[in-house]
Amino acid sequence: MEKSIETIWKEGFIKNDALVAPKLNDLYNQKSIDIVEKFKRMYKLNRIGVAAFAFIIIPLSYVTKMIYMGIPMSLLFIAVSFIAHKYSKQLDHIDKNTSSYKYLSSFDTWVKDMVSLNSKLSTFMYPYIFIAMALGFWFIEIEGEILGNMLINGIITEFPTTYLVNGFPILLLIPFFLAIGVLAFFGGKIGKWDINLVYGRILTRLENILSDMEELRK
Amino acid sequence: MSSDFYTTQILPYAAIIIKICRAYTDTQEDFEDYYQEVCLQIWRSKDNFKEQSAWSTWIYRLSLNVCLTFLKKKKNNKQNAPSDLLPDEVLVDSRAFADESLNQLYGAIRQLSEIDRGVILLYLEEKSYQEIADIIGTNTNNIGVRITRIKERLKKILSN
Numbered sequence: 001m002e003k004s005i006e007t008i009w010k011e012g013f014i015k016n017d018a019l020v021a022p023k024l025n026d027l028y029n030q031k032s033i034d035i036v037e038k039f040k041r042m043y044k045l046n047r048i049g050v051a052a053f054a055f056i057i058i059p060l061s062y063v064t065k066m067i068y069m070g071i072p073m074s075l076l077f078i079a080v081s082f083i084a085h086k087y088s089k090q091l092d093h094i095d096k097n098t099s100s101y102k103y104l105s106s107f108d109t110w111v112k113d114m115v116s117l118n119s120k121l122s123t124f125m126y127p128y129i130f131i132a133m134a135l136g137f138w139f140i141e142i143e144g145e146i147l148g149n150m151l152i153n154g155i156i157t158e159f160p161t162t163y164l165v166n167g168f169p170i171l172l173l174i175p176f177f178l179a180i181g182v183l184a185f186f187g188g189k190i191g192k193w194d195i196n197l198v199y200g201r202i203l204t205r206l207e208n209i210l211s212d213m214e215e216l217r218k
Numbered sequence: 219m220s221s222d223f224y225t226t227q228i229l230p231y232a233a234i235i236i237k238i239c240r241a242y243t244d245t246q247e248d249f250e251d252y253y254q255e256v257c258l259q260i261w262r263s264k265d266n267f268k269e270q271s272a273w274s275t276w277i278y279r280l281s282l283n284v285c286l287t288f289l290k291k292k293k294n295n296k297q298n299a300p301s302d303l304l305p306d307e308v309l310v311d312s313r314a315f316a317d318e319s320l321n322q323l324y325g326a327i328r329q330l331s332e333i334d335r336g337v338i339l340l341y342l343e344e345k346s347y348q349e350i351a352d353i354i355g356t357n358t359n360n361i362g363v364r365i366t367r368i369k370e371r372l373k374k375i376l377s378n
Contacts, residue, residue, distance in 0.1 A: 005373070011320075012315060022249070
């Protein structure tokens with residue numbers, strides 16, 4: 001007589017010793033490699049994006065008649081892309097032949113260094129971007145007249161007693177340097193926020209995996 | 219995961235995890251990945267266990283969820299059909315049990331849809347309709363009808 005599926009199931013597991021649990025080892029090996037590879041891909045794409053933007057911005061600024069903004073911005077993005085490229089080379093030196101924990105820890109250290117460097121650079125980068133943009137707008141010509149000069153004339157007309165420093169009204173210089181100061185002060189934070197925006201999810205995953213692994217090692 | 223936790227809380231129920239993982243994988247490598255992931259999830263979620271059900275029932279539920287999630291991820295990667303549809307290809311299991319009938323039964327189970335695999339495994343493990351319904355997240359009446367239908371389908375596959 002044909003056996004029922006219930007009997008096959010019961011007898012099958014009584015007869016054989018196939019229910020041997022596999023050993024739990026190298027638990028995070030694949031995950032570690034996946035997460036680092038994913039980060040590398042994103043980081044590379046980001047670098048290519050920045051480098052591409054560095055070249056596009058020059059013709060773009062020429063068309064929009066903001067070449068004084070385009071050139072410094074392009075130089076900045078080339079420098080950022082170059083630093084990031086140099087920095088990414090260090091990633092290749094992380095030893096893959098070690099344990100997952102050591103591999104991820106080394107990667108985590110690299111990430112932290114990268115975030116720290118980015119924060120330091122951001123302190124200068126955001127004020128620099130602001131100055132570049134201010135230059136770009138300053139030299140825009142409207143009906144044959146430079147926008148910056150129009151602005152100075154406007155302020156002097158409105159506030160004839162305003163104090164001038166090298167021909168620039170103090171009422172213009174104060175907000176200008178204030179903005180630079182604020183950007184320099186918060187540059188690091190903006191830089192961190194920027195990195196979090198792009199790599200936040202992957203970095204949180206890295207953090208979780210590492211904290212799991214640390215607990216596993218206890 | 220401390221080896222204590224694994225030895226006392228997981229290993230006694232390893233048979234459950236193994237039986238479920240085998241129904242959702244077709245290679246030893248995948249099986250080991252699924253098994254490890256289930257163990258890891260049990261350890262990670264241990265604090266969420268509220269003792270509203272038996273520990274074994276909770277392990278069934280978690281194992282099924284992990285397997286379904288893994289399978290879904292795999293399918294998404296392959297841009298395959300959504301879950302609870304019949305698999306496009308019949309999985310060929312390279313691993314064999316000593317009992318040939320059991321091999322055939324597992325082969326047949328793997329031809330079922332993902333949810334049906336879970337339902338029949340729980341049924342074969344002698345879980346009550348109520349427990350199966352709780353684990354799967356449906357009502358008891360539905361389970362009875364579904365099991366009858368799955369058994370008929372399994373018989374058909376096995377007779378072929």
